[in-house]
Amino acid sequence: MSVETLLFWLFAILTCGGAISVAVSESVVRMAFSLVLCLGSVAVMFLLLGADFVGATQLMVYVGGTVVLLVFGIMLTATGPFTKIKSSGADAILSGLVGVIFLFIVSTTVTAVRWDDVSQRVAVGAHQKAASHGFNPEQQGNTTRPLGLSFLSIRADRDLKLSAGGDANGVASLSSGYLLPFEIVSIHLLVVLVGASYLARAKRRAATSQ
Amino acid sequence: MGHVHRSYLANFRQQRHKIVSGQSAERMMDTLLAANSLAEFLQTQTIPVCGCPIDATTAMVLAAIVHVALVGAWFGLPAGLFIWAERKVSARIQDRLGPTRTGGRFGWLQSLADGVKLIQKEDLVPADADGLMFRLAPYIVVVASFAAYMVLPFSDGWSALGLDVGLFLAFAILSLEVLGVILAGYSSGSKWALFGAIRESAQMVSYEIPMAICALCPIVTAGTLNLTEVAQLQGGGVWNWNILHPFNFFAFFVYFTCATASCKRAPFDLAEAESELVAGFLTEYSGMRWSFFFLAEYASMFLVSGLATVLFLGGWDDGFGVLGVVKANAGSFVANALGLVIFLKKASLLVCVQIWVRWTLPRLRIDQVMTTCLKYLIPIACVLFAGAVAYPLALAKMSGKTSIMGGPSGGRIAQPSRVGAESVRLPGVAAAERSGR
Numbered sequence: 001m002s003v004e005t006l007l008f009w010l011f012a013i014l015t016c017g018g019a020i021s022v023a024v025s026e027s028v029v030r031m032a033f034s035l036v037l038c039l040g041s042v043a044v045m046f047l048l049l050g051a052d053f054v055g056a057t058q059l060m061v062y063v064g065g066t067v068v069l070l071v072f073g074i075m076l077t078a079t080g081p082f083t084k085i086k087s088s089g090a091d092a093i094l095s096g097l098v099g100v101i102f103l104f105i106v107s108t109t110v111t112a113v114r115w116d117d118v119s120q121r122v123a124v125g126a127h128q129k130a131a132s133h134g135f136n137p138e139q140q141g142n143t144t145r146p147l148g149l150s151f152l153s154i155r156a157d158r159d160l161k162l163s164a165g166g167d168a169n170g171v172a173s174l175s176s177g178y179l180l181p182f183e184i185v186s187i188h189l190l191v192v193l194v195g196a197s198y199l200a201r202a203k204r205r206a207a208t209s210q
Numbered sequence: 211m212g213h214v215h216r217s218y219l220a221n222f223r224q225q226r227h228k229i230v231s232g233q234s235a236e237r238m239m240d241t242l243l244a245a246n247s248l249a250e251f252l253q254t255q256t257i258p259v260c261g262c263p264i265d266a267t268t269a270m271v272l273a274a275i276v277h278v279a280l281v282g283a284w285f286g287l288p289a290g291l292f293i294w295a296e297r298k299v300s301a302r303i304q305d306r307l308g309p310t311r312t313g314g315r316f317g318w319l320q321s322l323a324d325g326v327k328l329i330q331k332e333d334l335v336p337a338d339a340d341g342l343m344f345r346l347a348p349y350i351v352v353v354a355s356f357a358a359y360m361v362l363p364f365s366d367g368w369s370a371l372g373l374d375v376g377l378f379l380a381f382a383i384l385s386l387e388v389l390g391v392i393l394a395g396y397s398s399g400s401k402w403a404l405f406g407a408i409r410e411s412a413q414m415v416s417y418e419i420p421m422a423i424c425a426l427c428p429i430v431t432a433g434t435l436n437l438t439e440v441a442q443l444q445g446g447g448v449w450n451w452n453i454l455h456p457f458n459f460f461a462f463f464v465y466f467t468c469a470t471a472s473c474k475r476a477p478f479d480l481a482e483a484e485s486e487l488v489a490g491f492l493t494e495y496s497g498m499r500w501s502f503f504f505l506a507e508y509a510s511m512f513l514v515s516g517l518a519t520v521l522f523l524g525g526w527d528d529g530f531g532v533l534g535v536v537k538a539n540a541g542s543f544v545a546n547a548l549g550l551v552i553f554l555k556k557a558s559l560l561v562c563v564q565i566w567v568r569w570t571l572p573r574l575r576i577d578q579v580m581t582t583c584l585k586y587l588i589p590i591a592c593v594l595f596a597g598a599v600a601y602p603l604a605l606a607k608m609s610g611k612t613s614i615m616g617g618p619s620g621g622r623i624a625q626p627s628r629v630g631a632e633s634v635r636l637p638g639v640a641a642a643e644r645s646g647r
Contacts, residue, residue: 002267003267003270003271003274027340029340029343029393029396029397030340030342030343032393033343033346033393036350036386036389040386052373052375052379053374053375053378055379056375056378056379056382057378057382059379059382059383059385059386060378060381060382060385063382063385063386063389064382064385064386064388064389065385067389068385068388068389068392068411068415071389071392071393071396072392072408072411072412074396075392075395075396075404075407075408076408
């Protein structure tokens with residue numbers, strides 16, 4: 001068993017254990033900690049797959065952001081020293097049913113995929129990563145530029161592979177990149193910000209008018 | 211160079227069977243220097259007792275243990291050293307002598323004596339506390355500040371992980387530290403601890419924003435998040451350092467202020483303001499668990515100073531091209547070792563500035579702390595970031611170069627040559643080439 005496999009199983013068990021512990025535990029703080037364990041292990045899985053950026057983003061957004069916000073919310077809103085959530089028997093049956101249905105959907109989807117092709121593709125990707133190895137030629141930086149360019153609809157991984165000639169005029173056509181999703185996310189965030197400030201203002205106005 | 215080393219290593223592997231016994235230390239050192247990694251070196255060696263060769267997995271595990279021990283030493287050693295420095299500096303600032311007798315004339319062993327004292331203390335858990343979380347919280351803080359050392363380059367190529375997203379991962383891991391603080395405060399079952407934790411987490415989460423934006427300014431200049439590359443690009447001379455870039459110059463000071471705040475250091479140590487909050491989230495802690503928080507604080511002080519060194523102050527570069535001469539004459543290992551010393555000097559100097567600030571500046575009120583961040587530092591950081599982006603563009607429009615001084619980062623053009631990518635054929639570039647430029 002290679003070291004990678006060992007690490008994969010370790011963090012797979014931690015992920016599942018954390019997830020189960022979130023559902024089973026009654027104390028809210030322990031739930032939050034189990035959530036950290038679960039999400040952090042998922043981040044490590046991304047790192048093991050060579051997806052460094054996704055792994056770091058998972059850590060920053062979910063563990064460092066969402067869970068901190070969650071615990072902060074508990075601390076500010078709790079009335080007693082340790083908030084407990086107890087679920088009734090009917091709740092447990094209902095949520096267990098939903099969980100089993102979701103597990104069924106996911107497992108049928110996963111087993112329906114032909115993983116042979118994908119594992120070959122992963123092998124190619126692993127080879128490329130080994131070739132670059134984080135120490136790139138000194139004249140270039142290839143992390144932020146490809147990312148930023150792909151948000152501006154220039155895919156470095158695709159467009160740069162085009163043959164040197166391009167079309168008849170020597171101009172290569174570019175792929176679509178991620179401009180549209182990027183803009184949609186930006187507008188979504190703007191709406192959220194406007195909504196949040198509106199909610200905060202509405203309360204203050206009501207308080208002053210009384 | 212790497213190719214030469216590799217062929218040397220291959221030769222050495224062929225000779226391995228001839229020299230199973232009686233390997234001289236000199237020969238071992240040669241192989242160690244020739245190998246690309248420790249794991250590769252270990253594969254050329256044999257286990258002393260049975261004489262059997264080391265396979266790839268065992269070599270990797272052994273190399274991992276050595277790496278973890280080295281990084282772990284960098285977690286523990288600076289803490290001990292800087293706690294001693296803090297005592298001496300604070301004493302001198304307050305016109306005292308500080309420790310003078312523990313371990314000789316200057317009290318060198320004071321930190322060790324502190325450690326021995328703290329280990330002996332009883333490991334208390336308050337009756338009202340959530341025992342498991344209370345015990346776990348210090349470890350979260352320690353792991354967060356320890357794990358971020360993975361991506362910090364100590365010298366050219368001397369980092370545990372040379373990741374392409376190094377800085378991003380470092381900030382992601384550092385952002386976990388606040389979680390340990392919150393859990394510590396909440397699970398203590400004490401009002402003081404809860405207040406301290408709320409203040410602390412609000413402060414740490416807020417100061418992360420301007421800190422990250424300011425760290426992005428030199429990243430824009432360098433065009434990579436790989437910390438080793440960022441430092442490499444500043445090599446060759448003091449005029450290449452990012453701090454001499456006009457917007458990065460101010461970004462450095464904003465970054466350093468935010469870094470001090472994110473390490474919970476004075477004048478931003480509201481959470482542990484003993485005069486108003488007993489000791490903040492640390493109120494219920496004692497003994498080793500209490501000292502874990504402080505080990506983590508000193509470790510992250512050194513870490514943010516190291517990041518500042520790499521991002522703004524040229525990393526391991528000496529500033530006058532001495533390192534290049536050493537590398538040409540004495541080889542890259544000696545140059546790297548010298549670079550390590552230079553890097554540690556620079557980072558330690560920044561830590562000393564943090565200590566100096568702590569003992570000379572009065573503490574801010576909590577509302578002043580938050581105002582400083584949200585109303586002043588974030589807008590300043592945004593303006594600096596916009597300036598750092600616009601400055602090279604404006605220079606390129608006016609003079610055709612992206613920096614005044616030239617140098618590797620200034621004259622650098624994006625040349626994506628990843629595996630499988632031959633050349634860039636963007637429309638403008640293609641047109642320019644056709645017109646004969």
